[in-house]
Amino acid sequence: MTDAGPDTRPPASRRALLTRAGFVDPDRAIQLLADRDLVALLGEVAGDHPVVDVLSVAASPDDALLALTRLAAVNEPYRTVLHGMLDEDGDARDRLVAVLGLSTALADHLVRHPEDLPALAEPTPIGADGADVRAELLGAVGADPADPAPVATLGGGEGVDAMRRAYRRRLLRIAAADLTSPQPLSLLPAVGSALADLAAAALETGLALARADVPGHAAARLAVLGMGKTGGRELNYVSDVDVIYVAEPGEGASEQEALATAAALAAGMTKACSAPSGEPALWPVDAALRPEGKQGPLVRTVASHLAYYERWAKTWEFQALLKARVVAGDREVGQAYTDVISPLVWKAVERENFVEDSQAMRRRVEDHVPAAEADRQIKLGRGGLRDVEFTVQLLQLVHGRGDPTIRSPHTLSALQALSAGGYVGRDHAARLAVCYRQLRVLEHRVQLTRLRRTHLMPTAEQDLRRLARASGMATAAEVDERWRTVRRDVRHLHEELFYRPLLPATAKLSVEDVSLSPEAAKARLSAIGYRDPVGAMRHIQALTEGVSRRAAIQRQLLPVLLGWFADGADPDAGLLAFRTLSDVLGTTHWYLKLLRDSGIAARRLAHLMSTSRFVADVIARSPESVTWLADDGELAPRDAERLWSEVDKVLTRQHDPEAAATLLRALRRREIARTAVGEVLGSTDVVAAFDALTASADVVVRGALRIAEYEAEHSDEGRLTRMAIIGMGRFGGREMGYGSDADVLFVHDPLPDVPEERAQAQANVLAQRVRALLGQVGDEPLLEVDADLRPEGRNGPLVRTLGSYAEYYGRWSSPWESQALLRARPVAGDGDLGQRFEALVDPLRYPAGGADPAVVREVRRLKARMEAERLPRGIDPARHLKLGRGGLSDVEWTAQLLALQHAHEVPALRTTSTLLTLAAAARAELLSPDDYRQLREAWLLASRLRNAIVLWTGRVGGRQADVLPHDRPSLAGLSRVLGYPPGSGGELEETYLRVGRRARAVVDRVFYA
Secondary structure, three states, rough: OOOOOOOOOOOHHHHHHHHHHHOOOOHHHHHOOOOOOHHHHHHHOOOOOHHHHHOOOOOOHHHHHHHHHHHHHOOHHHHHHHHHHHOOOOHHHHHHHHHHOHHHHHHHHHOOOOHHHHHHOOOOOOOOHHHHHHHHHHOOOOOOOOOOOOOOOOOOHHHHHHHHHHHHHHHHHHHHHHHHOOOOOHOOOOOOHHHHHHHHHHHHHHHHHHHHOOOOOEEEEEEEEEEEHHHOOOOOOOOEEEEEEEEEEOOOOOOHHHHHHHHHHHHHHHHHHHHOOOOOOOOOOOOOOOOOOOHHOOOOOOOHHHHHHHHHHHHHHHHHOOEEEEEEEEEHHHHHHHHHHHHHHHHHHHHHOOHHHHHHHHHHHHHOOHHOOOOEEEOOOOOOOHHHHHHHHHHHHHHHOOOOOHOOHHHHHHHHHHHHOOOOOOHHHHHHHHHHHHHHHHHHHHHHHHHOOOOEEOOOOHHHHHHHOOOOOOOOHHHHHHHHHHHHHHHHHHHHHHHHOOOHHHHHHOHHHHHHHHHHHHHHHHHHOOHHHHHHHHHHHHHHHOOOOHHHHHHHHHHHHHHHHHHHOOOOHHHHHHHHHHHHHHHOHHHHHHHHHOOOOOHHHHHHHOHHHHHHHHHHHOHHHHHHOHHHHHHHOOOOOHHHHHHHHHHOOOOHHHHHHHHHHHHHHHHHHHHHHHOOOHOHHHHHHHHHHHHHHHHHHHHHHHHHHHHHOOOOOOOOOEEEEEHHHHOOOOOOOOOOOEEEEEEEEOOOOOOOHHHHHHHHHHHHHHHHHHHHHOOOOOOOOOOOOOOOOOOOEEEEEEEHHHHHHHHOHHHHHHHHHHEEEEEEOOHHHHHHHHHHHHHHOOOOOOOOOHHHHHHHHHHHHHHOOOOOOOOOHHEEEEOOOHHHHHHHHHHHHHHHOOOOHHHHHHOOOOOHHHHHHHHOOOHHHHHHHHHHHHHHHHHHHHHHHHHOOOOOOOOOOOOOOHHHHHHHHHHHHHHHHHHHHHHHHHHHHHHHHHHHHHHHHHOOO
16 A cells, blocks of 8 residues: 545545445544544555455455554554555455454454464464364463373463463454355355364363362363264354263272362363453353253263163253264273263164154254244254254164264264265255355354354344355345245255154164164064065065165165055065066156155055055056155046146147047046055045046047047048937946946937938947047057947947937837936037937936836846846855945945936936935935935945955956955955055955945835835
8 A cells, every 4th residue: 555645535425435335334434544543554545545445345344444443553563464464465464354344353352462463364274183273272371282181381360361362363263264265155164173173172271271270180080072063073153162071080089089070170171261361251161961961960970971871861862962072181081981872872763752752852942942033043943053953963863873874973974974875865965055054154154243152143234234245145135035045945854854754663663674684674574464574585685785876765765664565455565566666766866765755655655555456556657656645636636627628738739649549548547546546545535536537538538539530520521420429337427446448328410411321430430439549459558438338239330310319219218228328428529419318318217207117117127137147156145246235236226216216306316426316315305314324335335345456456357356355365455445454354344244234125125115
């Protein structure tokens, strides 16, 4: 800087200059720049004052200028040192300005001790060897660093002040290097380690001072264990230093004498660090984490500690001990302590409710944050540092007993190890690490201002601005937005990881179970219900062998999943299905991550795999269905309108008919999977399942007809007729099961002036094309479109005109056809034609005056004949779900007879739904309330069992598809599909037989009169 004469510009111009340079109070700055000592130090200058540019980069140029003005008054030779630092464009000047611009406390220290100004020009202290730091502070009190129990030669208040000055000098250097780093987030771990090493050196020096004041100190071999951030080498600038004291007798001393001496040494050390003196105290030394807390002895022996932790320790104490590290005193005693305590830490997870206790403790910490501080707490609040630390520590304690690589007491190192081991996703770990660093940097900057123990974000605009500039941001608004974003991200990740259902399940396993060692695993598999433990071990080894990340995550999942598979009816099949699925999806980036991180996906998948062979198969064929398990909304059935919107987009984009039909069938396959998953999980009841299965059939039939009509329109002849497809049977009644065909009638109406023969020919082509598109064998499941319920059955025309139907029904219709038409519902094609068909058949199915007695007799005769002739030989009628006593046929024929008899006078009976027909009959008092309940219960239970047989066996159709099995394993499987507790197969059997018997009594009375 060069002298250039007085600044003669007007005050307004000077204020504007200072404001642009970042000064908040330019008027005070003008006064300070005119300070006699500062002018003498810098020289009078005109124009842009050079010191303004220098200070403009400070977090608070106002504070930096005020501190510099105070320093300007120091005596030689420090004035020369200060002038030299300001006059050179180098690291020393940058560090000085950074410290003065943020920390008023360190500025006060420099004013008191200007001899420490040259320290700012020394090489960075970050990364220094902890032994060198220890030697530096011990040297300040005349203690020999090479002595295993160093004793200060400079004692009393003078020694305490010397130690504190040495501490502050190194702290000044750490802060200066930290504040001038271009990458403070990257430097953060090294800063925390440097502060922890400095604190350890201060404790060692305080102990050296205490030895000088305690006669016979050799009677106690005292070790100081650092806890919390001190133990983890991630200390703040100002924090309680948590410690535990452990002592053993020195040579020739008794235990009682040793403990008394050790207590005196501990008290002396605490006094040296915390008590009032000529220099400010360093920080409180807190021994409250010791056994029994503040009520317990200050010092214990190793054996006393061990006895306490084995018998009385609480869950949180083991979590705290995870970070225990010898920081001062007798290293051998400290090592003996960690050798016996560390195994207890990694066994603590086996305590009852360990994970739940840890989670409850985190909630209690949150609850104790004062409401006024909740949104400002960097450490304890929601989305704060404790969320990260508790998450990492819980994951370590749960998984660390079997994996020593994740036992680091340092939060960021542990998080990195958890990620490397597959316990935390790479993305989650990276985001959590960045957020943690950002929170720690904010905490450090807040504490540095006055070197006070605080964890609160400031609220004043000026304080936020200073914090922003010190943290590499521009404005108060930016730091406030960053703070809120980081809190939100941390909280989201904390809730996702800290409350994983895998954690309590893993914690309940033994070490052998977690390790998956072959012999232990076989014994466990056999004990919990696997029929083939040897085969199960082959699957386990195939899933977990190797060093890939995939294998690592499987090693985490499988110990828990094996137990969850065993909760299902067939754990062997569940494990095999899981292996098959993992072979398909294991290399995808989301599959194992979802199972590990989701709150419910892994548990649900295990239940599905071990409960339903059908679901295991459809999930393997629809891998995207695994993602639904984490979202209840994805499991909800899709209605026909939503599905049609999807079909419409498919048909609009896809012009190849065969490819379009394949996509339609793929959509139906996906919806079958969604329905089956929801039904086994209990989120979709049987009526909703029927609706969903019917809706998917509706839209694919509708889509196939649209494809066929498109082809006709673009043929040489063009469109010659309109067509409607009428759903019949369970399709028409919206009661389709997993293996149901789509029973239909095809009706067409020739366009004007088109000869009926040509229209009929095209109608036949359209109908055949619909059946072919949906029924061709391929990768996607077919839908059999069955027209056997048409007039004259298979011998009659596949398609008829409306007039042909009218003629047939008018002349030849049988009672069974009127009964079948009760289920008729237009599902696709020309809407007007569908409505005209309904109007045509309404008189047949809802006859005026009710069904003729002869029709009623014929319906009853047909039902009795069906029971006698169609029931498979050798099948117990009480166990056939469809044709047996109290089965589906009994209830449905009863409902249909009531509709034939009374729908003309009870419009509510004019529905294709069995349940709605029964409900309408009950409201019209055609059924008593009790009869209604019996029939409804029987129909629902038979329907659920019919679906359950498909879900359990994985087989659609066959002789046994409608029969309640006799064998215990099958009954047990069906009961689990239906949500019964384990061992309820017999109860399910008894329930069905009882319900069927009661329903049959109603049928005998109501249907057969």
